[in-house]
Amino acid sequence: MGDSQSVLVVDDQKGVRRLLHEAFLMAGISVEVAASGAEALEKLGRREYSLMLLDVKMPGMTGIEALAEARRRGHRIPVILMTAYEELPLIKEASALDILDHVIKPFDVMELTRKISRWRSSPFEYRG
Template identity: 45%
Template sequence: MKEELILIVDDQPGVRRLLVEALRQAGFKVSMAASGEEGLRKILTEKPSLAIVDMKMPGMNGVDFLRELHKRSYHLPVIAITAYEDKELAEQAQKLGARYLLHKPFDLSTLYTMVNSALTCDYCWELEAILI
């Protein structure tokens, strides 16, 4: 199994299960959180290498989550997930440090590409290319 721990933060149980199964099959260790607040707690205790965060969640949404990471100077690669085509959201995510924006529904090959890239490069912003 790979050393990297990936944290999945999504309020939808089905999406969390899909991501956990796919990433475990790819050899990653995976943890999950059902809310932004739970995700922040897990970041502090588990020290993941990457977070995959839903942008639209009740309570602390993905943008708020990214804001908290930024405010705490916690440098963690983040892949933002959304079911919406929203350029403003994409720009906010980029400004707050998300490396990629993954649109639901997504295919696993795109997920694997983003995860591997986010874990191996110092800074790899490709949001605009993904939105177009």
């Protein structure tokens, strides 16, 4: 994973960003947030993160488009997609972009926090 042990949370819903930010900080996980795919790409250009939690459905640039662009730019960050059940076909499409996993909304924040801790400590090999 990246040099930093910080997680980047990307979601257009302010409430989701705030909830995950607070939960991760309480669990001792360093976290930054982005409100759009474009903002996420900007942040990825400035520093490395150990993991990106990326919403699939966002206005403007979707999570899949943001991930494709991140990969095109050479970012090898492990990615967990957040999606609603009806978006599962998009997860299959995103698998070609080398995702680590996905979570289905609504999710249990404490369970997600435990998974984030586990994923951050697991080896991830980008297949690019």
